[in-house]
Amino acid sequence: MATVKFMNVNKTFVSKESTVQALREVNLELKPDEFVAIIGPSGCGKSTLLKIAAGLDTSFQGSVLIDEQSVTKPSIEKGFIFQEHRLFPWLTVEKNIAADLSLKDPAVRQKVNEVIELVKLTGFEKAFPKQLSGGMSQRVAIARALMRQPQLLLLDEPFGALDAFTRNHMQEALLDIWRENRMTMLLVTHDIDEAIFLADRIVVMESKPGTVKEIISIDLPHPRARVSTSFMEYRKRVLWALSGYEDLEPTYSI
Numbered sequence: 001m002a003t004v005k006f007m008n009v010n011k012t013f014v015s016k017e018s019t020v021q022a023l024r025e026v027n028l029e030l031k032p033d034e035f036v037a038i039i040g041p042s043g044c045g046k047s048t049l050l051k052i053a054a055g056l057d058t059s060f061q062g063s064v065l066i067d068e069q070s071v072t073k074p075s076i077e078k079g080f081i082f083q084e085h086r087l088f089p090w091l092t093v094e095k096n097i098a099a100d101l102s103l104k105d106p107a108v109r110q111k112v113n114e115v116i117e118l119v120k121l122t123g124f125e126k127a128f129p130k131q132l133s134g135g136m137s138q139r140v141a142i143a144r145a146l147m148r149q150p151q152l153l154l155l156d157e158p159f160g161a162l163d164a165f166t167r168n169h170m171q172e173a174l175l176d177i178w179r180e181n182r183m184t185m186l187l188v189t190h191d192i193d194e195a196i197f198l199a200d201r202i203v204v205m206e207s208k209p210g211t212v213k214e215i216i217s218i219d220l221p222h223p224r225a226r227v228s229t230s231f232m233e234y235r236k237r238v239l240w241a242l243s244g245y246e247d248l249e250p251t252y253s254i
């Protein structure tokens with residue numbers, strides 16, 4: 001579990017052709033153990049913010065503190081899950097999870113077994129990525145991140161490429177993992193229902209330049225029923241925050 005603080009974060013991309021202010025004065029604080037979702041239109045700086053938190057992008061103004069330490073580079077306390085699973089096709093599930101650690105080490109072997117069980121892939125240890133479904137591959141990617149026992153998990157549209165059924169299933173799996181492992185979670189998503197289903201707070205961003213428009217606390221106990229009246233009320237609130245138009249047709253995904 002980690003505290004995360006974005007303080008006056010500004011980010012501008014400068015190239016010969018253009019200058020784009022991707023983030024302007026972003027201030028955001030995550031409590032340890034908190035699940036925060038970021039939602040907003042394409043280009044509002046969601047991925048940029050996540051990359052900065054991960055230490056993958058260090059050329060920005062302002063500061064980002066994780067457990068009061070400035071983020072200057074990637075580290076094992078921070079796990080990163082991308083939309084595409086980025087598994088090595090030539091390695092088995094267990095070798096993908098172990099990555100640079102040796103499975104010959106009994107401690108590594110035990111931890112790999114534990115995380116495989118956690119993401120419910122027991123029996124698929126020796127399978128190759130091409131033998132797995134999209135949801136299973138994403139579980140391997142999550143297991144690989146959990147292997148390093150991150151204090152903070154950064155998820156960039158992790159289920160964006162999955163069908164609706166698998167996506168719902170993965171959201172439930174992620175909630176279980178979060179409850180059992182107590183990590184701080186920062187999730188980027190385009191899916192309003194996903195944000196309401198998972199998050200303690202939803203950060204609604206707007207673009208040009210990317211700024212925080214509104215932060216909505218979701219005061220619903222888990223498990224959250226997607227068809228309940230209160231869930232639908234939150235859906236309206238998030239849509240309203242995103243669009244500014246109360247009578248917008250709900251599409252639930254932006």
Ligand SMILES: Nc1ncnc2c1ncn2[C@@H]1O[C@H](COP(=O)(O)OP(=O)(O)OP(=O)(O)O)[C@@H](O)[C@H]1O
Pocket residue numbers: 013014015020021022040041042043044045046047048049210
């Ligand atoms: N490497 C880069 N060079 C120049 N501009 C960039 C670069 N990366 C991002 N941008 C610009 O910065 C802005 C924010 O991009 P970012 O990818 O963070 O948005 P996003 O909210 O994650 O978008 P999406 O929802 O489409 O993934 C966009 O205008 C984008 O074009």
